[in-house]
Amino acid sequence: MARIATPPALRRACMAHVARVIALAGVLVVAAPALAGAQSSTVDTATSQRLTDYLRKHRLPLVGAQITRESDGGTQVMLFGYVATSFGKNDAEIKARKFMKPGAQIINRIEIRPEILHLKSKKVPASGATTPPYDQGGGSP
Numbered sequence: 001m002a003r004i005a006t007p008p009a010l011r012r013a014c015m016a017h018v019a020r021v022i023a024l025a026g027v028l029v030v031a032a033p034a035l036a037g038a039q040s041s042t043v044d045t046a047t048s049q050r051l052t053d054y055l056r057k058h059r060l061p062l063v064g065a066q067i068t069r070e071s072d073g074g075t076q077v078m079l080f081g082y083v084a085t086s087f088g089k090n091d092a093e094i095k096a097r098k099f100m101k102p103g104a105q106i107i108n109r110i111e112i113r114p115e116i117l118h119l120k121s122k123k124v125p126a127s128g129a130t131t132p133p134y135d136q137g138g139g140s141p
Contacts (some may be wrong), residue, residue, distance in 0.1 A: 041068040041076070051099050053076070055092060063092050063110060067100075075104040083115040 044067040051065040063081035070076065077096050083089050089110045096106055 042069045043068050051096060054099055055095060058095055060088065060095070061090050062116070063088075065096060067104075075100065076107065077104050078107045078109060080109045082111050082113045082116060084112070084114055086112055088112075 029121075048065055048067045051067065055063045055065065060081075060083065063079060063083065066078045066080070068076045068078070071085065077100055079092055079096055081092075089108060092110055093106055093108050097104070100106075128141055
């Protein structure tokens with residue numbers, strides 16, 4: 001197989017590029033453990049559930065929250081789910097801010113889906129008992 005002669009300038013440029021890539025890879029290998037350690041956090045499942053319940057009881061039935069506590073003391077709130085309007089998305093963020101202590105970082109990943117407006121909810125009586133339909137037994141209410 002014949003070798004194609006490359007100009008020395010091109011060869012030097014390629015070698016310089018390869019050297020930069022290797023140096024960058026070395027920096028990433030050294031820095032990766034430090035970056036991973038800086039991102040340690042734990043999910044606060046109890047508070048996440050309480051905030052999710054709070055949002056659902058306040059007219060946001062398709063919205064949930066996950067709260068993570070950072071090792072440096074910071075708090076992050078991830079909102080997720082679906083609402084019908086931008087008002088609902090903003091309302092969820094406002095309610096989450098009121099629920100949490102000041103300084104919590106809110107990440108709002110709620111999606112706006114206008115078709116939700118057309119969904120019908122099945123309302124259950126407060127007692128939890130179901131009422132039989134009127135057409136059973138032939139009588140009226």
